Amino acid sequence: MGTFQNIEKKESISYQDFIEQHLKKRIPLVFKNATGAWKSNTMFTPEFFKENFGSYQTSHGDRTYTMSEIIDLTAKSTAENPAPYPILFEIPEQIPELLKLLEPLHMNYAQPNWFRSGVIPYGKFGNNIHLFIGGKGNQYSLHKDFYHTNAWITQLYGQKKFILFPDGQDEYLYAGKEGMSRYLSPVNVVSPDLQKYPLYKNASPLEVVLQPGETIFVPNGIWHTTVASEQNISLIFDQLNGQNYPAWKKDLFEIKLQESKIKAALHYAFALSAGALCKAKALTGAKF
Template identity: 40%
Template sequence: METQSIASKTANNTITKIDKRSNISRQELINEYIEPAIPVVLTDATKDWKAMGKFSPEFFKKNYSHITKEIKGKTYSLPEYVDLMLKSTPENPAPYPFNFNIEHRAPELLADLKPEIIYAKSDRIKHPLLPKFMLNGTEVYEIFLGGNGGYFPFLHVDALFLHTQITQLYGSKDFILYPPEQTPFMYPREENAKISQVNVFDPNYEKYPLFKKATPLRVTVEQGETILFPTKWWHTTQIHEPCISLGRVHLNASNWNDFAKDNYLSLKKYRPGIAGPALLYTKMLGQLINLQEKAGV
């Protein structure tokens, strides 16, 4: 087992650095990072993916010209966006993000994203008894394209309290993360408590003085590397070169109850008649999966 960098902690057990790990077993991943809810960068988890070396700007420009994305009121075709991202600069950045759901828009690409990284004892997000409508508001597999000078528009916690996996398929990306215990400094929005009001790249300390107390963890995820981090970690990204990323969400025992509750609150807004039954079903399904995982099914 190799370790590229060793995470250090303060006396009160606060993480001060994100590990980069290679040749780590699944059980080591679970014991050392998933169960303690610690972010980690895996340097070689996707070395056998066919997507590596294939998913380039030219590949998407040539083969997926039909995909479009509206960003800030303007619609771009994928080829148009690729041209913008390749010439993007901090002074004139390409709009960000250009993202799309792979399962809906390019399902044939899923075969190039294997073997899967399993962020738990089982892949609960794909459990056959988990209805698709319970994942409303998120994407299981999502491609993000961006250029130099781009950054994600807000500091946030991911929808439905799902865990996050992001692999750099092309180029690198900087990740800025804040642990859950710093939530009091994040000034969550009233209408959506998973989004911060603070512009992390140009914070207004007069309006948000507690944000001065926030201490970020920063890590550059290079091409071929994968960052995994648990739910409730506030995060955003910054780009310094053309890049293509794959986002993937995860469910396990640790975020199941938060997922069930958030899904219930979401359903109350757009399908109120099934919100209560769905919450009961999700709790029962969680108990079933717990037994299946214990039995090694």
Template identity: 20%
Template sequence: MNTATLETRAAAAAHEIDAVERIDPQDFYRDYVRANRALLTHGMMCDWPAMKKWSFDFFSQLSLDKQVYLEQDNVMQGDAKYSVRSYAESLRAIIDDDCAGGEKPGYLSVFKIFREFPELEQDVDFSLLSQRQVKSTAAGWIGPAGTVTGYHIDWGDNLLAQVVGRKQVHLVAPCDSKHMYPTNRFDQGTTSSAIDAEKWDEARHPLYRQATVHKIVLHPGDMLFIPRGWWHQVKSLDKSISVSSIGYNVRGLFVDLLSHRVLQWLHDAGLYNAPCTCHIVHNGKRVRRSVAN
């Protein structure tokens, strides 16, 4: 095992995150999942068919006769702004984007990729995590350079696999949660922070300076394990295609996930009206945007 010393903003309290080419599933579970430690791998995806097949042209040729909701800007810390376009138009806009100004294409985020294209599930392998979990959910992330998913924690263990392009990830361990300003903003399966790492306002959020922030750049073929409870903000440095899998153990399934589903039901029914990232006003009605994605 080699250890990659990753850039941290809190240099005086710098930590290290392990980086390996490959890892045995038993070692991974013992040393990282159970220990709640992040891990960067460089070689676990080298045999994935996705690494040879997936591209923006490949996805643009897949047939999906459906409109999708696209994120505009950082919905975790900003307003929940979405646009609605056909799947084909969305992919074409990303392919044609040259970063030369004008309206930026939207971000096809939390895309139910294997529900819409079940044949693609054989192109990836998340068994490193999923074989020890009782439930897992996958999502695709397809978008232009500059997209941001703001600071949040997931209620399950997350494997983020980078297929095309590069992404920068800010990571903060759970021990620094007291410096992260959690909010009551509702987003299914997550807790969001008031902090935007791109636009940090020290006057409003001074404690963030005390957090140890790891900055990791993911390249194609890199996979990052983000344990349950770790804060992370993700920015696309290039046009990017990623896929993630969030896994839940027994406790996570029956305590966290089910209780959150009850809260989601109350929220959808309008009985829990916290600000959220999951609803928009469409044709004069409040609708849950995940219906399309």
């Protein structure tokens, strides 16, 4: 396996430089201080979430947990006995009050974002804003995000390691050939089974440890996973704009094609109309 290379961290970068050097070229970046744009300077500690949202509930598997229960579970999580993961909240639907503390959500970089246009329903086709809570020993599966959305992840509390694989490595990661399997890899990057997945030795990963207050930009179509060494809380949302719209539109068709040609055609028609509406709104000077 190739040597892990570090993902660049920047104290500051202009919006235009970010667009030219990272968004258009699909190169990951960690913003050290982008959250300074938020109007609130709240300290997003476990105690803050227990005090303000302790009774709020969400489901994982066949169980329902309160925020307080999740905080306690992840605090006790170990590598040998990890807490259930991922336990997440849909922020606009389950903790809408939190959004007021995260304005502007785009941090003056994740824009335009057609998911904020009102054209694409929340919870559909990659339009999500999540709060992830995890603990030591939690590891996410190696994957590419459905619909080729750009992912923006901010560490609100604790630290988390991110491991990314740039383009051209599907073969080394044993991605599936059709349907949803194209977005999933069976390889465990922490302890890869090279007898079962020998080509993984040719992979060239990038890695970075995201600290509290830092934000990582994961470009669309990039393989990635996370590994937690301690209790942590993350804010995650996706971005769609003219740069990744063609791939999003294609994904919308191909994913639904696994169900039926009619569904695929209907979703492709929706993608065309949604794209046209978002482009029209942009021409009027709308900000989203």
